[in-house]
Amino acid sequence: xxxxxxxxxxxxxxxxxxxxxxxxxxxxxxxxxxxxxxxxxxxxxxxxxxxxxxxxxxxxxxxxxxxxxxxxxx
Amino acid sequence: xxxxxxxxxxxxxxxxxxxxxxxxxxxxxxxxxxxxxxxxxxxxxxxxxxxxxxxxxxxxxxxxxxxxxxxxxxxxxxxxxxxxxxxxxxxxxxxxxxxxxxxxxxxxxxxxxxxxxxxxxxxxxxxxxxxxxxxxxxxxxxxxxxxx
Numbered sequence: 001x002x003x004x005x006x007x008x009x010x011x012x013x014x015x016x017x018x019x020x021x022x023x024x025x026x027x028x029x030x031x032x033x034x035x036x037x038x039x040x041x042x043x044x045x046x047x048x049x050x051x052x053x054x055x056x057x058x059x060x061x062x063x064x065x066x067x068x069x070x071x072x073x074x
Numbered sequence: 075x076x077x078x079x080x081x082x083x084x085x086x087x088x089x090x091x092x093x094x095x096x097x098x099x100x101x102x103x104x105x106x107x108x109x110x111x112x113x114x115x116x117x118x119x120x121x122x123x124x125x126x127x128x129x130x131x132x133x134x135x136x137x138x139x140x141x142x143x144x145x146x147x148x149x150x151x152x153x154x155x156x157x158x159x160x161x162x163x164x165x166x167x168x169x170x171x172x173x174x175x176x177x178x179x180x181x182x183x184x185x186x187x188x189x190x191x192x193x194x195x196x197x198x199x200x201x202x203x204x205x206x207x208x209x210x211x212x213x214x215x216x217x218x219x220x221x222x
Contacts, residue, residue, distance in 0.1 A: 020147075024147055024150075025151050025152065026148055026154060028153065029151055029153040040152070
């Protein structure tokens with residue numbers, strides 16, 4: 001799943017290690033989430049959203065959704 | 075470092091000493107096994123005690139706290155948990171096939187006269203296979219009851 005985790009993390013000036021420590025996961029998990037290789041659990045998604053002060057939908061782009069939250073129409 | 079680690083180390087050393095005494099003071103066929111376990115227990119116990127006193131010093135306390143925190147994160151990290159679960163499932167399947175194929179292999183070797191006591195090996199492998207399958211079903215049902 002595409003997401004804005006890397007972008008938001010860099011805006012905060014954090015490296016992966018610091019961000020991982022802040023949300024209590026391993027650096028490898030952060031890397032996997034940012035590359036879209038791993039979708040976090042609901043609990044972790046909420047933790048990430050709370051950390052950035054955004055909603056889950058604003059950070060994780062679900063299929064059919066777009067970056068600005070508007071629905072794609074065919 | 076927690077005091078229970080020191081207790082753990084002392085218990086290991088005590089068990090090692092008891093096994094060592096059992097090995098040297100008695101004359102039995104198990105002397106070799108007692109010596110082996112004694113060596114293992116003593117080694118582990120001494121290592122734990124040395125580690126406890128090393129991490130107790132003030133200059134190491136903060137370093138130790140960070141290491142323990144990293145270990146705690148790694149153990150409870152959800153991706154690591156998922157990977158451990160998946161690897162256990164894969165290993166279960168591989169082990170299942172190893173057991174299934176080992177039984178005819180040992181039976182053939184026994185029939186050819188290569189291994190004399192092949193029947194007991196085949197029976198043990200069969201019991202392991204049955205235990206694995208039955209325990210797998212039992213654990214699955216227990217987990218389903220817990221979550222459903």
